Amino acid sequence: MSFTFEITARCNRTRARCGCFHTPHGTVNTPRFMPVGTLATVKGVTPAQLKATGAEMVLSNTFHLHLQPGEQIVADGGGLHRFMAWD
Structure with a gap:
């Protein structure tokens, strides 16, 4: 990587x-423009709406994800990209 x-x-x-x-x-x-999806989501918009803004990347806070929902839930959801429906 x-x-x-x-x-x-x-x-x-x-x-x-x-x-x-x-x-x-x-x-x-x-x-x-790089919106922040602190808990793997940008509040108030869908991934499709976010894509339509021209955003190419979403920033996520790994410490917040560690606290909630936790690494295992994100892993069980297919990893961060799949979990947040962002390619």
Whole structure:
């Protein structure tokens, strides 16, 4: 499992940069809106609605997932991606 970051553009004036964050589950273009699904869900929207916003990644808090619902429930649900219905 590897993660890499590729810079695709730079601004000489501000030093800002754009890039691609490559993960084992796909590529995320940056900068990008990354909603937080603390307990493996973004409150108030379905995964399909979230996808329609252009989000390419959902951030989850592993400590909160450890507390509730717990690692075993997430594992029994097919792992985090399947558990939260996010590819």
